Amino acid sequence: MANDFTGMRKVTIRDNTTGGTGTFAVMTPDKIGADGLSSTLETNELTTSSYAGDITSPNGTNIAASTLTLLPTSIKDFKAIWPTGYDEATGTWQPPIGGCTSADATVAWEKVCDTKGNQILRHCQIALSGEFAFSRDDAMAIEVSIYPVLSEGSEYGLSGDKANQMFPWQFYDGVYDPATDKVTFDGVTAP
Amino acid sequence: MIGLAVLYWLCGHIAELEVGVNAFYEDLPIDPQTGSMERYGVYITTGSAPMTPNGDLHQYLTVYVAIGEGATNRQGAHVPEKYETDKLLDAIQGLVLNATRYYQELCHLSVPDTELVYTDVRLLPSSSKVRGGTLTNGAIVKSLVAEVYYKEKEKEANNG
Numbered sequence A: 001m002a003n004d005f006t007g008m009r010k011v012t013i014r015d016n017t018t019g020g021t022g023t024f025a026v027m028t029p030d031k032i033g034a035d036g037l038s039s040t041l042e043t044n045e046l047t048t049s050s051y052a053g054d055i056t057s058p059n060g061t062n063i064a065a066s067t068l069t070l071l072p073t074s075i076k077d078f079k080a081i082w083p084t085g086y087d088e089a090t091g092t093w094q095p096p097i098g099g100c101t102s103a104d105a106t107v108a109w110e111k112v113c114d115t116k117g118n119q120i121l122r123h124c125q126i127a128l129s130g131e132f133a134f135s136r137d138d139a140m141a142i143e144v145s146i147y148p149v150l151s152e153g154s155e156y157g158l159s160g161d162k163a164n165q166m167f168p169w170q171f172y173d174g175v176y177d178p179a180t181d182k183v184t185f186d187g188v189t190a191p
Numbered sequence B: 001m002i003g004l005a006v007l008y009w010l011c012g013h014i015a016e017l018e019v020g021v022n023a024f025y026e027d028l029p030i031d032p033q034t035g036s037m038e039r040y041g042v043y044i045t046t047g048s049a050p051m052t053p054n055g056d057l058h059q060y061l062t063v064y065v066a067i068g069e070g071a072t073n074r075q076g077a078h079v080p081e082k083y084e085t086d087k088l089l090d091a092i093q094g095l096v097l098n099a100t101r102y103y104q105e106l107c108h109l110s111v112p113d114t115e116l117v118y119t120d121v122r123l124l125p126s127s128s129k130v131r132g133g134t135l136t137n138g139a140i141v142k143s144l145v146a147e148v149y150y151k152e153k154e155k156e157a158n159n160g
Helices: A075-081 A162-166 B002-013 B080-096 B153-159
Strands: A009-015 A023-027 A033-037 A041-050 A053-063 A067-068 A101-109 A120-128 A142-147 A170-171 A175-176 A181-183 B024-025 B042-045 B059-067 B107-112 B117-134 B140-152
Touching: A009 A033, A023 A075, A023 A181, A101 A175, A181 B042, B002 B042, B002 B059, B002 B080, B002 B107, B002 B117, B002 B140, B059 B080, B080 B117, B080 B140, B117 B153
Parallel strands: B024 B042
Antiparallel strands: A009 A023, A009 A101, A033 A067, A041 A053, A067 A142, A101 A120, A120 A142, A120 A170, A175 A181, B042 B059, B059 B140, B107 B117, B117 B140
């Protein structure tokens, strides 16, 4: 019955482009869509068509954008997700268009009630996209596109052979601290 | 007994309610000698819900409120029964509707004086208020249905 991948989640989005100090937003379970976070690896296929027949073989892996549905309930939530669109003087938010809202972000998808079965994407890009719909029957939901970027294993706290391999994300048991951008892994004493 | 754990949580947020005084698990107290209802109040019952092998535990809970003639509040004063019935059910409905905001409290629910501990509880609304029957003592029964997903800590430890 125990399943570490079920249960309430929160998502922490840390913007690493702000001078290295990093501003971050934490979206609590009541503001995350039921579909959760979805990350996809797709096989790239090479097909050779000859008179003898077609031969299809895998020749690599494509990393698709991850999608995350957020449920903002106020303009302050927009400010937390995309601070660059918020104007302090008027308390308004307007969509900043042009390029990635954040070209270097850390996204941590963590359980609320325990530390098991979490996912972190480092140095990913977050695009401002999706439908901003006022609807009679539905709360406003925004689908955020997260583009994983391959990062060295050392960025994920790995050592040895894995330190120099490239990874799009990491699953872990532990706790992410957005203030330091570090993960404390369960059962591992930090050096 | 996730229903009882949820009942304790609801009572912790509604000042008028206290488990064992005017909030009960599965039924209102009945006098075994006469078969008549001994107290008015709130009770919560368990309903069947679909489950999957790798999913969390799942249950429907029905919360009933029955306040009949002559009911008194905790100070002993008479209460208008229909108003009180709706007031209590509205308070419960509000908590269920907004339960996701209490996610930190719902991470860990226990039943006092037992070893039962439920974790990662997600309480969701399922259906709104409905008027039920009228009891022989004049109490109108109203109810609503909530849905709960949860994990049972003891079983997790056994499996792990």
